Amino acid sequence: MAGKRKPKLAVWKFSSCDGCQLSLLDCEDELLTVAASVEIAYFLEATRATIKGPYALSLVEGSISTPEDAERIRAVRRQSKVLITIGACATSGGIQALRNFQDVEQFISTVYARPEFIDTLATSTAIAEHVPVDFELRGCPIDKHQLLEVLNAFLNGRKPNVPRHSQCIECKQAGTVCVMVARGTPCLGPVTQAGCGNLCPSCNRGCYGCFGPKETPNPASLSARFGELGMAQPAVKQIYRLFNAHAPEFQQESQRHE
Amino acid sequence: MATHYSSSAPPVRLGRHSLQALIDALRGDGYTVIGPRLEDAAIVYAPLESADSLPEGWVDQQEGGHYRLLRGERPALFDYVVGPHSWKRYLYPPRQRLWQAHKQGKGWRVKEPLDNTAPYAFIGVRSCEIHAMRIQDRVFDNGAFADPAYIKRRQQAFIVAVNCAHPAATCFCTSMNSGPRAKEGFDLCMTELLDEQRHEFLVEAGSDKGAALLTRLPHRPCDENDLRQAEAVATAASQAMQREMAPDVAALLKRHPEHPRWQEVAQRCLSCANCTQVCPTCFCSTVEDVTDLSGQTAQRWRQWDSCFTLDFSYIHGGSIRRETRSRYRQWMTHKLSTWHDQFDTSGCVGCGRCITWCPVGIDITEEAKAIRDSEGGT
Structure with missing residues (x-):
């Protein structure tokens, strides 16, 4: 890269817990290489010092949940050559999208002492519902290896190796025994995108769907199986309402069980 | 496949406790021994150092989308059939590096990886699994598009088959002509003989390699009764098969x-x-x-x-x-x-x-x- 100007990287936060930005700082062994490969121009979680745009690459964490968010994401998009969203909040609205199924006015009046101070949208939505997004990196939180792969692919001008197939493929390749077949534990793995490193099934837990719906999922068939395993209708509804409740396929399936 | 399986050595009997001698002999010959083990509520194929790690007394219950291990009525070592793993994860691993390249000046220097995997010895290979290996041989050992890493692992592998005693409800090998009795494609093949009087294995050698190993293990000759009892195990397994594939x-x-x-x-x-x-x-x-x-x-x-x-x-x-x-x-x-x-x-x-x-x-x-x-x- 000698002689070439390093591409400017910006990391933006919207409605989120900051955990996905932290995944970048968690790249301990690789962090110096990342810092050597890009100019970290805007990353408030890491440093107050900022460099003005435009940016070659923007990583966007968080969902759009306030009128101010909705304005700011347009400004971010305008300054970014490539915009990649990271995490369940940015890619599907996050856990806070549970509000989309309820009356937000009622929450505000119940929870806050001074409701008039609260300025929020009725929904929490994905970044891609507001501006064009070049790539969505899933997960709650994102997987650090996948994040490095995305940065890597961007720097080397290639497509990221981030498969959209099921969590089951990851389990089987790791040799993890299926918790649903061998234990009767309901698991969202068959409708969830791989990428977490099969964290829960390898600890004998069912998948919670943190990486959102896989390509062409069939949640209706999986829900029918949950029923055969003894899961009651309200629980079937709830299992789809977690970090990716607003992802279209999970949303529709949970609504079918209301 | 270059490995030739045939042997004229007569079958012998190994006592249950000679299985450790078998594992030790294979390990002594430089094999990484892989066999059935109970892990995470299923029988998986994993490294095996001791015969005591074999899933003694376990039987499997299988149906569509359903697998459970239950305590059996007898201390058999192989009273279950196949689980979620197959030997392909050793012969054709889920993830393999084909090569790597380093930038050198304006070009690249390509290095093929060294495959230093020790030869495998597989214990407890079922007849259907031997057939599966032979099918994958046609895929990976096919002349023009051969896979050298697969061929090497396959040729080096030592196969100890086990004849199934109790097929699962999901088995249908009889209608595919691939079991339950292993007829060829093994170095050794065992049939578990277990009753009140004894816990032994009738062992047939299927290759010179297998016959040679057998001579190094404590064994006894077989009589007609042993052979009949082993045959009865295979026949009972065949008759217990519940599913079948549609003909033609x-x-x-x-x-x-x-x-x-x-x-x-x-x-x-x-x-x-x-x-x-x-x-x-x-x-x-x-x-x-x-x-x-x-x-x-x-x-x-x-x-x-x-x-x-x-x-x-x-x-x-x-x-x-x-x-x-x-x-x-x-x-x-x-x-x-x-x-x-x-x-x-x-x-x-x-x-x-x-x-x-x-x-x-x-x-x-x-x-x-x-x-x-x-x-x-x-």
């Missing part, structure tokens, strides 16, 4: 590319790919190129893929099997029908893994039967 399924599926049953099964199919991952003959892979952040090193990895993913059928402009219907049809028709055209054998050995490990219990024999029944007649 290869021709049947060719007649029905547009059968409504494909749409029905697609309603249930999750396109999760579990069936292909547990199948001991499915061999599809994808290749992934990775680079390091500095762009100085590149690697090419091969990993298991599945015809159930969208990317699998991605060609210029998009995926050609967008519907689950066409993906399920592709898998089943290839496995049972067009595999014959491609490799001169069926791709199915009747092990039943795709039935058991399908999260929603789709049954390949039932799907074939439904299409068969729709034709009417006998």
